[in-house]
Amino acid sequence: MGLGSKGLDQVRRVLAAPAVGPFLALVLTMAFFSLKSDAFLRGPNLSLVLQQVMVVGVLAIGQTFVILTAGIDLSVGTVMAFGQIVMTKLAIDQGYSPLTAILLGILACIGFGILNGGLVTAIRLPAFIVTLGTLNIAFALTHIVSNDLTYPPGKSGASELPSQLLFFGRTFTIGNTDITYGVVLMFVLFGLAWYALTQTAWGRHVYAVGDDPEAARLTGIKTGRVLLSVYTLAGLLYGLAAWLLVSRTELGDPNAGQTTENLDSITAVVLGGTSLFGGRGTVIGTLIGAVIVGIFRNGLTLIGVEVIYQYLVTGILVILAVSVDQLTHRRRA
Amino acid sequence: MNGPQPILEARGLVKSFGQVVALNGADFELYPNEIVAIIGDNGAGKSTLIKTLSGALQPDEGELRLDGERVRFRSPGDARRAGIETVYQDLAVAPSLDIAENIFLGRESRWRGPLGLVLRLLDRRSMRREAARHLSELKIGVQSIKQPVENLSGGQRQGVAVARAAKWAKRVAIMDEPTAALGVKETRQVLDMILRVRDRGLPVILISHDMPHVFELADRILIMRLGERVATVTPQTHTMPEAVAIMTGATRGELEQALTKDTP
Numbered sequence: 001m002g003l004g005s006k007g008l009d010q011v012r013r014v015l016a017a018p019a020v021g022p023f024l025a026l027v028l029t030m031a032f033f034s035l036k037s038d039a040f041l042r043g044p045n046l047s048l049v050l051q052q053v054m055v056v057g058v059l060a061i062g063q064t065f066v067i068l069t070a071g072i073d074l075s076v077g078t079v080m081a082f083g084q085i086v087m088t089k090l091a092i093d094q095g096y097s098p099l100t101a102i103l104l105g106i107l108a109c110i111g112f113g114i115l116n117g118g119l120v121t122a123i124r125l126p127a128f129i130v131t132l133g134t135l136n137i138a139f140a141l142t143h144i145v146s147n148d149l150t151y152p153p154g155k156s157g158a159s160e161l162p163s164q165l166l167f168f169g170r171t172f173t174i175g176n177t178d179i180t181y182g183v184v185l186m187f188v189l190f191g192l193a194w195y196a197l198t199q200t201a202w203g204r205h206v207y208a209v210g211d212d213p214e215a216a217r218l219t220g221i222k223t224g225r226v227l228l229s230v231y232t233l234a235g236l237l238y239g240l241a242a243w244l245l246v247s248r249t250e251l252g253d254p255n256a257g258q259t260t261e262n263l264d265s266i267t268a269v270v271l272g273g274t275s276l277f278g279g280r281g282t283v284i285g286t287l288i289g290a291v292i293v294g295i296f297r298n299g300l301t302l303i304g305v306e307v308i309y310q311y312l313v314t315g316i317l318v319i320l321a322v323s324v325d326q327l328t329h330r331r332r333a
Numbered sequence: 334m335n336g337p338q339p340i341l342e343a344r345g346l347v348k349s350f351g352q353v354v355a356l357n358g359a360d361f362e363l364y365p366n367e368i369v370a371i372i373g374d375n376g377a378g379k380s381t382l383i384k385t386l387s388g389a390l391q392p393d394e395g396e397l398r399l400d401g402e403r404v405r406f407r408s409p410g411d412a413r414r415a416g417i418e419t420v421y422q423d424l425a426v427a428p429s430l431d432i433a434e435n436i437f438l439g440r441e442s443r444w445r446g447p448l449g450l451v452l453r454l455l456d457r458r459s460m461r462r463e464a465a466r467h468l469s470e471l472k473i474g475v476q477s478i479k480q481p482v483e484n485l486s487g488g489q490r491q492g493v494a495v496a497r498a499a500k501w502a503k504r505v506a507i508m509d510e511p512t513a514a515l516g517v518k519e520t521r522q523v524l525d526m527i528l529r530v531r532d533r534g535l536p537v538i539l540i541s542h543d544m545p546h547v548f549e550l551a552d553r554i555l556i557m558r559l560g561e562r563v564a565t566v567t568p569q570t571h572t573m574p575e576a577v578a579i580m581t582g583a584t585r586g587e588l589e590q591a592l593t594k595d596t597p
Contacts, residue, residue, distance in 0.1 A: 200453040201441035204434055208427035215425040219497075220410055220439040279429045 019285040022272050026288050026295075033299035040302055043177035050179075053294035054168075054186040055080075055248065057287065058241040059261055060268040061193045062113075062234030064286045067269050068197075069210040069230050070278025071120060071127030075112065076238055076265050077257035078138035083109040083242030085142050088151035088252025091162055098162035106239030112138060113235020117228040135262075142254050151252035161250060169247035182244045189237065193283045206230060210278030260314075267318040268293050275325050293317070338401050339364050340536055341386065341417070341505050346395035348381055355381040356392065357560035363505060368527065368537045370547040373557030373580055379540055380509075382557065386538065387419045387507050388412030399504065416503030420494045422510035428483035432475060433457070433464035435482050436497045467500050468492075471529050473522075488519025492526055499530045506530055507538045512546070524550060544573045556580050 034041040059076045066073040087105030090096040096104070112134055119130045152160040168182035197203035208216040209226045217223050246252060272289030274281025293314065300310050339362035348356040356378050363369050373379045384390040386397070388406030397404050399415055406412040409419070426435050434441075442456045442463075443449030449456070465478045473492040475485065482490055491511055498506045508527060512520040524546060531537050541547050547554060548568045556564045556579050564579050571579075 195452075199455055201443070201455060202453070204430060204438065204441065204455070207429055208438055211427040211429050212425075214423075215427055216438075218409070218419075218421060218425045219427075220413060279427070 018273055018280075018282045019288060022285045022288040022292070025271065026292050029292055029295050029299070033295060033302065037299065037302040040299060043175065045298070045302075047177045047179060047183075049291070049294045049298045050183045050186075051248065052298060053290050054180065054182045055241050055245045056261060056264045056268060056293065057186045057290040058189055058237055058244060059265040060272075060286045060290045061189055061283060062237035062241075063265040063269045064193070064272075064274055064281065064283050065197075065206065065230045065237075066127065066234050067210075067266075067274050067276060068206050068278060068281055069227055070213075070276075071227075071230075072131065072266070072276070073116065073127065073231075073234060074131040074262055075116065075134040075138055076234075077259075077261035078135050078142065079109050079112045079235065079257075080238045080242045080245060080261065081254065081257035082112070082138040082142045082145075083239045084246050084256060085146045085151070085252050085254055087165060087242060087246055088161065089146060091165060092151050092160065098164035102165065102243055105242055106236065109239030109242060110232060110235040113232045113238070114228070116235070117231025120231065121224040121227045139258070146252070146254040148254055150254065161246065165243070166247050166250060168244050169250065182247055185240070185244070189240065190283055190287050197283055202226070202229070207279050210280075212279070260311075263314065263318065264290075264293050267314055267321065270318060270321040270325060273325075276322060277325075289321075337364055339398070340400060341538075342398040342401075343382075343386065344396050344398075346382065346385055346392045346397075348385065348390060348392050354560055356385070356395075358395070359557065359560060360562050361386070361555065363536050363538060365536055366531065366534060367552040368531050368539055368550050370539045370541060370551035370554045371557060372541070372544070372547055372554060372576065377557040377580070378560040379557055381560075383419075383507060383509055383538070383540055386412070386505075387417060413501070417505045417507065418498035418502035419507040419509060420491070420498045420511050422513040426482045426490055426493055429481055431481050432468070432478045432485075432493055433461040435493050436460075436464045436467065436500060438497075440501065464496075468496055470533070471496055471499060471526055473526065486519060487515050488522045491515060491519070491523050495523065495526045495530065499533070499535060502535055504536075505538065506535050507540075509540050510542065511539075512541070512543070520546075544577065548573055548576075558582055 030041070039045055059080060063073055063076060083105040086108045087101050090104055091098050091101035116127070116130055116134055119125050120127050168185055169180060171178040171180050173179070197206060205216065205221050205226045208219070208221060209223050213223050245256060249256070268290035269281070269286050270276065270289070271292050272281065272285030272287070274285060296313055296317065297310055300313065301307075341361070341363040343359065343361040346356045346359045346361070347354070359378060359382055361382060371379050371382065381390060385392050388409045388411050391405075391407065397406070404415060406415070427438060430438065437460045442460055444454045444456045448454040461478050468475060468478070471492070473489065473496055475489060482493055485493070491514075495508075495511065498508075511527070512523050515523060527537055527539065527550060539547070539550060551568065554566050554568070554571075554576060555562055556566065556576060558580060563582075566576055566579070
C-alpha cells in the first residue's frame with residue numbers, strides 16, 4: 001500500500017521541521033566531498049574542519065540572536081578583531097595579567113554590542129546602518145590601537161603569548177583524533193544559546209520581537225530591553241570568538257576579521273534556516289550552517305580549488321540560501 | 334441613584350492635542366456583566382477615550398474610577414496590572430510562536446524550585462494544559478495548541494487574542510474594532526466569542542463601526558460626538574437610524590427624513 005496519507009503527512013511534517021533542510025544539505029555536502037577526496041571523511045580532517053569553524057561558529061551564534069530580531073550585524077568581524085588586539089596588546093605591551101587582558105578584550109566587544117543595541121533601540125536606527133558604522137569604527141580603532149603591528153611583533157617561531165590566551169587552541173585526544181578545547185567551547189555555547197532561546201521566556205520574547213515588534217509591545221514585552229540584551233549578548237560572543245581566534249592563530253592581527261568572518265557568519269545563519277525577516281530560526285540550524293561553510297572551505301581546498309573560487313562559492317551559497325528564505329518565509333498575509 | 338456600582342467609570346475627561354480637543358468632558362461607565370459599545374464618527378473621540386481607559390494616553394483633566402476607587406494609568410502596563418486587557422484590530426499576536434506561547438506571552442510560567450528560579454526553565458506543559466482548557470471554555474476550535482499562530486485563520490488568530498485578553502483581564506476587556514480585519518464568517522466567530530466572554534462574567538467595552546453588530550451585541554450603546562458623550566441608548570429603546578442620526582448630529586427634520594426613508 002505504500003505510505004498512507006497519514007504517513008505522507010508525517011514525512012511532510014518532518015521535512016518542515018526546522019533544521020531538517022539544513023541537515024540534509026549538510027549530508028549532501030559531506031557526501032559530495034567524500035566522493036571527491038579520500039582524505040575528507042577521516043577523523044583528523046573532520047576535527048580540522050571543526051577547528052576552522054569554531055571562530056565563525058561562535059560569531060554566528062551572536063549573529064543568530066541579532067537576525068532573529070529582524071536585525072543584522074555587519075560589525076561582527078571587525079569588533080572581534082578589535083577585541084583580539086586589545087587582549088594581545090594589553091597582555092604583551094602593557095603588562096596586564098593574561099586573564100585581565102582577556103577580560104578587557106571581551107568587555108571591549110561587549111561595549112560595541114551595547115553601542116549597537118543602544119543605537120538600534122534608543123534612536124531606532126536600522127541595524128544595517130548602525131553596524132555598518134560600528135564596522136568602520138572598530139576597524140579604525142583596531143589599526144589605531146595596534147599601530148598596524150601584530151602582537152607579538154614579528155613572527156619568532158613559538159608564540160610569546162601567555163598560555164591563557166592560547167588555551168582554546170590546545171587539544172586532547174580521543175582515539176586518533178585531536179580535539180581542540182575551542183571546539184568544545186563552541187559546542188557548549190551553542191547548547192547554552194539553544195537553551196536560552198527555546199526554554200526561557202527571554203528566548204520566546206526574542207522571537208516575538210523579531211516577529212512583530214508592535215504586537216510584542218502591545219502584549220507588554222519591553223521590546224527595547226530585549227533588543228539591547230540581544231546586541232549585548234552578541235558582543236559577549238564576539239569577545240569569546242576573539243579569544244578563540246587568538247588561540248588558533250597564536251597572534252593578534254589587526255588585519256583579521258575583515259573579509260570572510262562577516263559574510264561567513266551571516267551565511268551560516270541563513271544556511272541554517274534562520275529568516276532574515278526575523279522571528280524564525282534555530283541555533284542548531286546555525287551550527288549546521290557554520291559546519292557547511294567550513295566544509296566548503298576545507299573541501300574545496302582538499303580538491304585543489306583556488307582560494308579565490310571559495311569566495312565565489314560562498315557568495316553564491318549565501319544568495320541561494322537567502323532566495324530560499326524569501327520564497328518560503330515571505331510574510332504570509 | 335442606587336443602581337449597581339460601575340466597574341469602570343470616567344468623569345469629565347478632557348484631552349487636547351495642540352489646538353485639537355479630542356475629548357471635551359467625556360463621561361463613561363461600565364457595569365458588571367455587560368457589553369458597552371462605543372460608537373461615533375471619525376474624530377468623535379472614540380479612540381482617544383479608549384486609549385485613556387487602557388492607559389495608552391493620559392487625560393489632561395477628569396478622573397477614572399475602578400470599582401469606585403480613583404485610579405491613574407500612566408502606561409498600558411498600569412491598566413493591565415489593574416485588570417484591564419485590550420484586543421486590537423490588527424491581530425496583535427506573534428505569528429511564529431505557538432498558541433500557548435502567545436497566550437502566555439510576557440507572562441510565562443516557570444518551573445517551581447531551582448529549575449525555574451535559577452535556570453529560568455519554562456513550564457511548557459502547564460502552560461499548554463492551561464491554554465487548551467481556556468480555549469475550549471471559549472469554544473475556540475484549534476487542531477493543536479502547539480500550532481504556530483501563523484498557520485491559523487484570521488478568525489482563529491483573533492480568537493487567540495481574545496482568549497489571551499479574557500484569561501488575564503480580571504476586571505475589563507476592551508475590544509478595539511476586533512473584527513475590522515476579518516471576513517464575514519470569521520467575524521461571526523469572534524462576535525460569538527465576545528458574547529461568551531461577557532457570559533463568563535467579564536464586562537466588555539466594544540468599539541466597532543458596524544452598526545448591526547453593535548446592535549446585536551451591546552447591552553448599552555454610548556454615542557460620542559465632538560469629544561463628548563451625547564447619548565447612551567440601548568438596542569431596545571433606539572433603532573439603528575436613530576443612533577446614526579444622534580451620532581452625526583442630524584437635526585430633528587433630517588432624522589425624520591432618515592426614518593421615513595428606511596421604512597418602505
